[in-house]
Amino acid sequence: MRNILSAILLSLTAIHAETPKFQPGQPWLDDKGVHINAHGGGILFHEGIYYWCGQFMVEGAAGNAAQVGVSMYSSKDLHHWKNEGIALPVSDDPKSDIVKGCILERPKIIFNRKTGKFVMWFHLELKSQGYGAARSGVAVADKVTGPYQYLGSFRPNAGAWPSNVPDNLKKPLSNEESAAISKIRFNGGLTPDYPKESLFRLHQEGGQMARDMNLFVDDDEKVYHIYSSENNGTLHISQLTDDYLKPSGNYIRIFPGGFNEAPAVFKHQGKYFLITSGCTGWKPNRAHLASADSIFGPWSDLGDPCVGTDEQTKITFGSQSTFVLPVQGKPGAFIFMGDRWKPSNPIDAPHIWLPLQFDKNGKPFLKWLDSWGLDLFDSVIER
Ligand code: DGJ
Numbered sequence: 001m002r003n004i005l006s007a008i009l010l011s012l013t014a015i016h017a018e019t020p021k022f023q024p025g026q027p028w029l030d031d032k033g034v035h036i037n038a039h040g041g042g043i044l045f046h047e048g049i050y051y052w053c054g055q056f057m058v059e060g061a062a063g064n065a066a067q068v069g070v071s072m073y074s075s076k077d078l079h080h081w082k083n084e085g086i087a088l089p090v091s092d093d094p095k096s097d098i099v100k101g102c103i104l105e106r107p108k109i110i111f112n113r114k115t116g117k118f119v120m121w122f123h124l125e126l127k128s129q130g131y132g133a134a135r136s137g138v139a140v141a142d143k144v145t146g147p148y149q150y151l152g153s154f155r156p157n158a159g160a161w162p163s164n165v166p167d168n169l170k171k172p173l174s175n176e177e178s179a180a181i182s183k184i185r186f187n188g189g190l191t192p193d194y195p196k197e198s199l200f201r202l203h204q205e206g207g208q209m210a211r212d213m214n215l216f217v218d219d220d221e222k223v224y225h226i227y228s229s230e231n232n233g234t235l236h237i238s239q240l241t242d243d244y245l246k247p248s249g250n251y252i253r254i255f256p257g258g259f260n261e262a263p264a265v266f267k268h269q270g271k272y273f274l275i276t277s278g279c280t281g282w283k284p285n286r287a288h289l290a291s292a293d294s295i296f297g298p299w300s301d302l303g304d305p306c307v308g309t310d311e312q313t314k315i316t317f318g319s320q321s322t323f324v325l326p327v328q329g330k331p332g333a334f335i336f337m338g339d340r341w342k343p344s345n346p347i348d349a350p351h352i353w354l355p356l357q358f359d360k361n362g363k364p365f366l367k368w369l370d371s372w373g374l375d376l377f378d379s380v381i382e383r
Contacts, residue, residue, distance in 0.1 A: 020079035042108035057346035066104035087146030134209035155207025160249035199230035319352035333377035
C-alpha cells in the first residue's frame with residue numbers, strides 16, 4: 001500500500017514539475033538562462049508563435065534610458081522564451097532621434113496584412129530633453145524579429161481636432177488662455193488647476209503630446225494608438241492609417257484630467273476594456289478599469305480591477321500595466337502583463353503576469369497568484 005501511495009505521489013510530482021507555471025515577481029529565464037530583458041513590452045501572435053518585444057534595460061540608473069534598443073523573444077507556449085536578439089538597435093549617430101541615451105519606452109509590434117510589414121510604435125523622448133519631447137516613434141520590418149528600420153518620430157495628429165470635443169472648443173487658445181497655461185508647472189503627475197479643455201488646443205497645430213502608449217488591433221484590422229497626452233492628464237485614442245504608419249487624424253480624448261498612464265486595451269464579447277495606471281513615475285499605484293461599446297466611446301470608469309487587500313490593490317500588486325494578451329485558442333482568456341520597475345537597477349525588474357478573468361457580470365478582475373498555469377482558464381476562479 002505504502003509503495004502504491006509513494007508511486008502515485010511520485011507521478012503527481014512529475015506531472016506537476018512538467019506543467020510550466022507563471023511566477024509573477026520571480027526571475028524569468030530565457031533559453032540562455034538570462035532573465036527576460038523586455039520591459040514595458042507587448043506581444044504579437046504571428047503564425048503560431050508569440051513574439052515579445054520590449055525595452056532592453058542595462059544595469060544601473062543609466063539603464064532607464066535606451067542604451068541598446070528594443071529586444072525580441074519568441075515562444076510557442078508563453079512559458080519558454082527564445083532570445084531573438086535586438087530588433088531595433090539605438091543609433092550611434094548623434095543626429096538620430098534614437099541615438100543611444102534617448103528614452104525609448106513601451107514598444108509594441110503589429111502586422112499589416114495588406115503591406116506585409118511588421119510595424120513597431122514606441123514612446124520616444126529625445127536625448128537630454130527629459131520627458132519634454134513626448135513623441136511617438138515608428139519603425140518597420142519585413143521579418144517579425146527585425147531588423148526594424150526606424151522611420152521617424154512626431155507628435156501625433158498635428159492639424160486635426162479630436163472628434164469628441166464641441167465645435168466651440170475647436171479653436172486656438174486666446175492670448176489670455178496661453179498666458180494662464182504658461183504659469184502652470186506640469187510635472188507629468190497630478191497637477192492642481194489642470195486645464196482640462198486647453199492643452200489639446202495648444203498642441204493642435206504642432207501635434208499632440210504622446211507619452212505612455214499602446215496599440216490595439218480591432219477585429220476589422222483597424223488599429224488604434226492609445227497614448228497619455230496633454231501632459232499625461234488626458235488619454236487619446238487615435239486611429240492609424242491603413243498602412244499603420246501614421247495617425248489618421250481621427251481621434252478622441254478621454255478622461256480629461258484623469259491622469260492615466262500605461263494604457264492597455266482588450267476586447268471581449270464585443271466590449272472594449274481599458275486598464276491604466278495613475279501617474280506616479282516608476283512607483284506603482286492603483287489601476288483603473290474602463291469599458292466602452294465602441295472604441296471611440298463613450299468610455300465608462302469601472303474603478304479598480306484588482307481584488308485583494310488594500311495593500312495589494314493600491315499598488316496593483318506592485319506593478320504597472322504594459323499589455324493585455326489574449327491567449328490563443330482560449331476564448332475569454334487574457335493575461336495582464338505588468339512591470340515591477342526597478343529604477344535603480346532596471347535590468348532586474350520582474351515581470352508580473354496575472355490571469356484576467358470575468359465575474360458573473362462580465363467585469364474583468366485581477367487577483368494575485370504566486371504561481372499559476374494556463375489551465376487556470378479552464379475553470380472559474382473565485383473573485
Ligand atoms: C511611468 C511610465 O509608465 C513609464 O513608462 C515611465 O515613463 C516612467 N513613468 C518614468 O518615470
